[in-house]
Amino acid sequence: MRHDLSTRATEARELMDDPAADIGMLEHTYRRFRLVNALVSRPGLLYRREIRPRARRGPIRILDIGAGGGDVCRMIAARLRRAGLDAEITALDADERAIRWAGDHDDGAGIRYRCAFAADLVAAGEKYDVVFSNHVLHHLTTAELDGLLRDSEALVGVGGVVVHRDIARTRFAYALYDAATWVFSGTLFRGSFIREDGLISIRRSYTPTELASLVPSGWTVRFGLPSRLELRWDKKARHA
Numbered sequence: 001m002r003h004d005l006s007t008r009a010t011e012a013r014e015l016m017d018d019p020a021a022d023i024g025m026l027e028h029t030y031r032r033f034r035l036v037n038a039l040v041s042r043p044g045l046l047y048r049r050e051i052r053p054r055a056r057r058g059p060i061r062i063l064d065i066g067a068g069g070g071d072v073c074r075m076i077a078a079r080l081r082r083a084g085l086d087a088e089i090t091a092l093d094a095d096e097r098a099i100r101w102a103g104d105h106d107d108g109a110g111i112r113y114r115c116a117f118a119a120d121l122v123a124a125g126e127k128y129d130v131v132f133s134n135h136v137l138h139h140l141t142t143a144e145l146d147g148l149l150r151d152s153e154a155l156v157g158v159g160g161v162v163v164h165r166d167i168a169r170t171r172f173a174y175a176l177y178d179a180a181t182w183v184f185s186g187t188l189f190r191g192s193f194i195r196e197d198g199l200i201s202i203r204r205s206y207t208p209t210e211l212a213s214l215v216p217s218g219w220t221v222r223f224g225l226p227s228r229l230e231l232r233w234d235k236k237a238r239h240a
């Protein structure tokens, strides 16, 4: 089926967001996020550009909003450990099923797992050096996106940064993901929502122009390969 990608498919809902979703399939989806993220999300870039330089100046605090299965946090924790750098990492998700699964699969990474919204951390006065998310923006309504950006700004200390990363909605991304996941639909991705939800996610995602038109001033939107969006905000001293 050829979908119209000229506008966001906001009416389409990811199966994993359904509270009644099959728990076995959901957990297999969290398990497979690791592979998908390693292939498309380029978490090493986030580590090298934003996390390592700050951690080299001293211990830092990192927050992952909408951490899902927690694999990006675990990858960052492993890299920091190998580099002998110190950080406290919090994986936050609004879905207790994700937090339970991620906590059960910490594998000694030492990450703090919390089932909460970013607004709860703002209310608690928490501050971080790096706040990020991956594949969360397209899940949100416009009002929720605005709330997330305001909360992210409030959660960052001076010298810190917010980086929200997501898919960019392009025909290329859809065709590539469709082909790649079709090949593995009977093996690696069988019994998970990876293929179906990934295609819905691309249809729900923003183009760079759409996202740039929605964000408050001070935020920058960047397009990256293979079909990625990066939304960034630096906390300069003037924001203190």
Ligand SMILES: C[S@@+](CC[C@H](N)C(=O)[O-])C[C@H]1O[C@@H](n2cnc3c(N)ncnc32)[C@H](O)[C@@H]1O
Pocket (backbone or CB within 6 Å): 033, 037, 065, 066, 067, 068, 069, 070, 072, 092, 093, 094, 095, 098, 116, 117, 118, 133, 134, 135, 136, 139, 140, 144
């Ligand atoms: C597609 S998953 C991405 C998980 C992970 N970041 C990754 O890249 O694999 C989106 C996650 O965002 C979570 N989420 C959606 N809206 C949220 C919000 N407002 N606050 C916190 N988590 C949220 C969902 O529960 C889900 O686990």
